Amino acid sequence: MKFVAFPRELQGTGASRRLRLSGKVPGIVYGAGQPAMIELDHNALFHALKKEAFHSSVLEMDLGGEVTKVVLRDVQKHAYKPQVLHIDFQRVDATTRIHKKVPLHFVNEAESQAVKFDKCLINHVVSELEIECLAEKLPEFLTADLGGLAKGQSLHVDDLKLDASIKVVTHGRKNPVVAVVVPIVEEEVVVAAAPAAAPAKGKGKGKK
Known part of the structure; x- marks a missing residue:
């Protein structure tokens, strides 16, 4: 799978908040060199994260026209909103375990x-x-x-x-x-009805 990222110039809590308000997601790429601060389009990333392969495959990241192989390492999401807050990737090559x-x-x-x-x-x-x-x-x-x-x-x-x-x-x-x-089969217990009580002697007869 291939996705597009953009260099992120500004850092810090305030800058990240402004990015999110503009529909972007701050992220980082590390491994095999200096870490790179990136930003991604939120909607495109949100839909990509729904695909199983995005989580468990080697991805191709297009950053400024240069394609790098990466794997997804961490995703931070909002506690209750459908919003991605931050994402981490790791650079990999043929020798990376x-x-x-x-x-x-x-x-x-x-x-x-x-x-x-x-x-x-x-x-x-x-x-x-x-x-x-x-x-x-x-x-x-x-x-x-x-x-x-x-x-x-x-x-x-x-x-x-x-x-x-x-x-x-x-x-x-x-x-x-x-x-x-093996599924448990519940046995149906049938309770026998109690026999009707015989009428008391002398009751139910009319007076003479």
Whole structure:
């Protein structure tokens, strides 16, 4: 993905506030040299942040006509307004090793024996993993194939088919990524009605 940034001349709280009022977002690019202060169009950035690839891919930043490869490092958002307050990027090249959280995409869940025949549920224990790899090998997402799962089984980090250059650095390789859960069936308890009481002797008869 490619985006456009502009050099930011003024710094400080007051300057950043004025930028935001004018529809811009202050930011910084660091790594591989001196940090660069930048500004971006808020609306374009806001829509880009809705795309999964913007968070987990190597991006091309056009700054003053010069294209640099970067990865997103941090986003600060307003507590309750749909507004981006600040953004950080890191420069990368072919030799840069990075740690990055990458989303998991789950496939073939409905076709698994666990769901299709055993009528179980599959619990997604985690939705992303932090990995270490060369920037040029950074995947947009990791795929977890659930097609082989059956009742009583789990899928672990070790079961994922990853490129040899990718190392998972969080969650533990033996911990489950998904687990098959047998749904609890609630039994319906039927309460038998109490037998009607027999009428008391001598009652209900007319007087002679």
